[in-house]
Amino acid sequence: MGEWWKKSVVYQIYPRSFMDANGDGIGDLQGINQKLDYLAGLGVDILWLSPIYDSPNDDNGYDIRDYQKIMEEFGTMEDFEELLENVHQRGMKLVMDLVVNHTSDEHEWFTNHPEYYIWRDEPNNWRSIFSGPAWEYDERRKQYYLHLFSKKQPDLNWDNPVVREEVYRMMRWWLDKGIDGFRMDVINMISKDQSFPDAIDGNSEPYFLNGPKVHAYLKEMNEQVLSHYDIVTVGETPGAATEDAKRYTAADRKELNMIFTFEHMNLDQHSGEKWDFKPLELTNLKKNLEKWQHALHEEGWNSLYWNNHDQPRVVSRFGNDGEYRIESAKMLATCLHFMQGTPYIYQGEELGMTNVQFETIGDYRDIETLNMYKEKREQGVPEEDILKSIHAKGRDNARTPMQWSDAPNGGFTTGTPWLQVNPNYPEINAEHITDEDSIYACYRSLISFRKTLDIITDGDFTLLHREDPELFAYTRKAGGEKLTVFCNFSENTRRVELPEGERLIGNYKALEENGELVLRPYEACAFLKKGSTLS
The missing domain is CATH 2.60.40.1180 (Golgi alpha-mannosidase II)
Incomplete structure (x- = not known):
């Protein structure tokens, strides 16, 4: 099985915001189907779908109720199978999001197999990544369960071998359907320090990031599942340094093909506090990306990205989204795509889509943003200061619907969109892609160079x-x-x-x-x- 993914370019689709085919205001699988020729025309090789599984949508699909069922809003399993066939017919591959650090509290495992989760009689002081305590009391068991994210996202107990086998069985089921790999959500959080000590200021990251058994579990996953298929794997690994990355991605270790690092995404904030932003110092960005280019050269493999569903739009963040929007969008693309690694394009990046500045908190939908707003208001932080942070760093910047045309709602839906479309859609949309000077055309050229010039790889x-x-x-x-x-x-x-x-x-x-x-x-x-x- 070859390393075909080294010359590939990945396009991330956030299905809820990509294209709505039935007019209910929510993107769906048939909507993606309608736009496959657009994606094939761009030249991308791999489509990565953010979660499309059955979910109560507390965290936009990252809280999974049933791993082997499609979310009703997105369509049916038949729709998925049709999409997979159409993707393959166009010579592209399809990667699914694998979310197995946690499930939804509405998953039948949580009711019928509580031993699949992490329980304690008394909570420690760990804090959730989405604000507040990381433990929730359960009346039925008279115990607390761990949730590193929302309280509706209980963490699975990977130290239980039955949990691991259930996950591997589910992964085989999808791979046997013909999908081409997995993007693994927060995969370096699956192994926790089982002594569950109190943490300094409640920051529990040292006890679950790159935890004690994570490499053993990934080797087991590779041996049991991944190595039996010709696929690509990328792990989302917050807090992973270059030495961690080598361990995850070195070919002879047989774990993952590549990981997402977050270091370059934290350079425009103070002291690890996402919302406490500062201007980017370019020298810091250069030195950080240089470090990763050197560390993994011939020892692992880089993923290259500026954007995803959790990050603000890069043209607003590191470029100039006003007078020089087109120039800076192309510049950022050029800078990234000539480096060594597999590039990831997030939907709308190839159009130069920008951050959005909604005027009230009522226009936002992201749970992380809403929780932060509530917490900061309780601390007495002025509303205008909080909104300024949200305008710069909020996740809904990436989640506003795709801007297809200058039709109402950017051509995304004939209904009312689940999240408002960025008001600049009449100027910024996919109708302009035929222009040889478009941002889309620039991305298409960069993708073509990667396929033909070995020096880039x-x-x-x-x-x-x-x-x-x-x-x-x-x-x-x-x-x-x-x-x-x-x-x-x-x-x-x-x-x-x-x-x-x-x-x-x-x-x-x-x-x-x-x-x-x-x-x-x-x-x-x-x-x-x-x-x-x-x-």
Whole structure:
């Protein structure tokens, strides 16, 4: 079984917000079916669906009631099987979200097999990631159960071998249907320190992130399930450092193909507090991505991403979503897609979709956002300050419906959308993709280069202009070739030495003066030098 995923590009679909085929305001499987040619035209290889399983939707589908049933709002199992067949017919693959750190409290296991969960007579002081205590009292058992997320998401007890076998059986069931892999939600949280000590300030992360038996469980999962199929796996692993990543992704360890790191997503906040944001210092971003490029080169594999369903829109976050929206969206794409790893595109990223600024908390739907708002208001934080944080970092920034056209609701639905569409949909939508200068066209070119240029997959990485606060530049070298990438993260015009080679791509028409390369606001360009005499 080959490592085909190393040359692949993944497109993440958040089904609730992608396309609504039946007019109920909620995206669905038939809606995805209608847009497969759009995705095939982009050139992506793998579609990753955020959860589509039966769920009471306390956390938008990440609270699963039945792993082998489709959420009614999204359609039926027949709809799913039709979608899978249509994806495969177009030469693409389909990856499912695997959520097995926890289930919904409405899963029949919680009622009929309480031993599948984690119970204590007395709670410790751990706090939930979604605010408040991480333990909830259950009247029937007269005990407390652990929930690292919502109280409707009780954590499974992976130390119980029956739980692990149930999970493996369910995974085989989906793989036997023909799906092509799993994105594994918070997979490095499945093993907890069984002594459950009190934590400093309630921060229990040291006791469940990359826990004591997580590698043993993933090796077992690989041996029992994953190794029997030609699939791709990516683990979501908050708090994983480069050394952890090597352990998860090194081929000879037989665990996962790649993981999602979060370090670069935490650089615009103070002291690990998501909502306490600060401006990004580009030098920090460069050094962090350099560290990951070096650490996993020939020792593991990187996933490359700016956006997902949990992160704000990158063009608003690290770019300029006003005057230079198109330029900075292309620049950010160019910067990421020439690195080593498997790139992930989140729906709407290829259109340059932006953050949204709803005026009242009543317009938001995300449980993390709503819980934070309630907690901060109780602490006396002014509403306008909380909304400012939500506008910058809230998860609903990524979840506003996909903007297909300038029709009402962006062409997403003929009904009332479950979450309001970003008001800028008349200007930012998929009708513009035929323009050869569109952001979509830029992504299509970058995806094409990855398929045809081995240096993108194999080359080493060298950071240039390390201390420059505005330029992100690097080279990739392999097999006598050299790829040089320049990205201007500022509104200033900069001049640099003209790199060797032929210009591959740029978001402006080339401009050279006096033998120098002129980089205009948010300009990006890449040059490829072929030959075998490189130093």
